Amino acid sequence: MKAEDLSTFDDDSRRPDVSALDAGSGDGTVLAEALVKRCHELLDELEKFRQYLAERKREHTVELKPFRNSVVAELKSLEKLRLADPNSDRTLHILRSSNLPFHTALWDTAKTCSGLVGFTKRFWWDSPPSRTSKRSPASKRRCALVDIVAQHGQQWIKVSTVTETRLLFELAKAGWEGADSISDSDEDGLLVNGLAHANIDDSYSTNGDGLSHDDDKADDDRVEIVRQAQDLRKAALAHKVHYNHPSTTFILPKISPDPPPEIVRILDTIRSTGATVHLGPPSPLSDLHTTFQNLAPDPFAGLTSTLNIDCTILLALVSDLSHCAANPEPWYHQSISRQIEVEKEEQLLPSTLWPAMAGKELVCTEEAARRMQEIVDTIGTTSERKRADLLVLPLGQTQERSSDALRSAFGELSNYPVPSDWQLPIKVVKSDMNDISHLPPAAQEVKDSLTLINQSVFLHGWIKGWTTLTSNRTVARQIEEIVEGKDGEQIGPKVWLCGTARSLVGKEKGRRDLNRRVEGKG
Numbered sequence: 001m002k003a004e005d006l007s008t009f010d011d012d013s014r015r016p017d018v019s020a021l022d023a024g025s026g027d028g029t030v031l032a033e034a035l036v037k038r039c040h041e042l043l044d045e046l047e048k049f050r051q052y053l054a055e056r057k058r059e060h061t062v063e064l065k066p067f068r069n070s071v072v073a074e075l076k077s078l079e080k081l082r083l084a085d086p087n088s089d090r091t092l093h094i095l096r097s098s099n100l101p102f103h104t105a106l107w108d109t110a111k112t113c114s115g116l117v118g119f120t121k122r123f124w125w126d127s128p129p130s131r132t133s134k135r136s137p138a139s140k141r142r143c144a145l146v147d148i149v150a151q152h153g154q155q156w157i158k159v160s161t162v163t164e165t166r167l168l169f170e171l172a173k174a175g176w177e178g179a180d181s182i183s184d185s186d187e188d189g190l191l192v193n194g195l196a197h198a199n200i201d202d203s204y205s206t207n208g209d210g211l212s213h214d215d216d217k218a219d220d221d222r223v224e225i226v227r228q229a230q231d232l233r234k235a236a237l238a239h240k241v242h243y244n245h246p247s248t249t250f251i252l253p254k255i256s257p258d259p260p261p262e263i264v265r266i267l268d269t270i271r272s273t274g275a276t277v278h279l280g281p282p283s284p285l286s287d288l289h290t291t292f293q294n295l296a297p298d299p300f301a302g303l304t305s306t307l308n309i310d311c312t313i314l315l316a317l318v319s320d321l322s323h324c325a326a327n328p329e330p331w332y333h334q335s336i337s338r339q340i341e342v343e344k345e346e347q348l349l350p351s352t353l354w355p356a357m358a359g360k361e362l363v364c365t366e367e368a369a370r371r372m373q374e375i376v377d378t379i380g381t382t383s384e385r386k387r388a389d390l391l392v393l394p395l396g397q398t399q400e401r402s403s404d405a406l407r408s409a410f411g412e413l414s415n416y417p418v419p420s421d422w423q424l425p426i427k428v429v430k431s432d433m434n435d436i437s438h439l440p441p442a443a444q445e446v447k448d449s450l451t452l453i454n455q456s457v458f459l460h461g462w463i464k465g466w467t468t469l470t471s472n473r474t475v476a477r478q479i480e481e482i483v484e485g486k487d488g489e490q491i492g493p494k495v496w497l498c499g500t501a502r503s504l505v506g507k508e509k510g511r512r513d514l515n516r517r518v519e520g521k522g
Contacts, residue, residue: 028086063118111284113150125238144231308461310470316502318387367456379506393425433459440490462493
């Protein structure tokens, strides 16, 4: 299933009366100035967050651009209105219909979250139309719009700035009749009585384009915010993140904690879809630095206290490419030259691998250690061989040098200072990959799909409940697809994927075959 970014917010239900920005003011000039000022403040905070991410080389982990572009477009529109006659009826209407209150509510909500992934993403519960196909209204009904994706993808948040007055008006227009309004016989608990012949105002639609309507006639009979909840549920059930379906949350800043009974029934119906509902405005922290610390994705969240190190990571830890500044040579393989350029920008060890391993007990299987040693012995440089000798403690051997001594010796072979919380040596352990009886049923298919080296690494980590560190994207995705494709809630192995691989420089002809073996292809 795919998620599609949206860069516009054109929903009338998200455009409440902005008199709250300047209570009681009928002066268009004052209102325009207040809106423009608020836009600049919002853009300033977004820029500060972008800089915060950039300083930590995480700007690619959060999709801010669609949301920022929408705020910028709103600012341009407001600035044009400020130059027009601010007190004309048309100008006042447009100002009071500004999207800015929704943008503000969205950002204030985001600032209360953790592990932000992005804004305004469309998720499909059915196959999305191809790029070349014409998108009909029916095709748009197979997806849901998520305003905020947080908790590293595991939380989907919907923000609606609809007021109680507006919602009651919509209910009355749809034929709501008090205590008998929700049908007890409705299987999903989502249909509202009296709506069979009523038309819900499209201005209350999520984005004004008919999004999230089902194909059957009953869907036209539902209150829009309830329909949104059902659509989110359908989309969430069609997606998994780390083997689990995302949770869904509704943020309703304009609904009081003690709403009228008619609205309580609607809120209970939303909750019946499994969604959490929060009433009233969000309360973000005033300290932006603390807010940004919580909001920025933590690439090391959820790592276990013991880490199972794959052969691909062992090679990255000993490779000259990870430790020494190098320039591409004509005889280098293209992948080596590319890794050299990436290293200049990312510095894999100090920025990624060492922080991931900080303070953790490190182990690797016999098979992973053996494969790493074979490759180092065959194509490794002198310095790479020295690092390999320092890196792992072979099975059955007694550790003769202290961790401090090993780190000191390792530091002499690197351009980077070795952190004191890197626990050397990595201990070699006997692989436990045969007894999978207590694992989920998908484990057998996973085992059958893997080579012996990958069985030893990934099944061992799964059995022990340890996070496996790897840069083998192909195998990581293969395991995830098998487990998530099974019926029921099966939980697969914990795998932390390093986005950047490192090879040994190597000059011998056997390099390509060895690399294929490391990747589990042979």
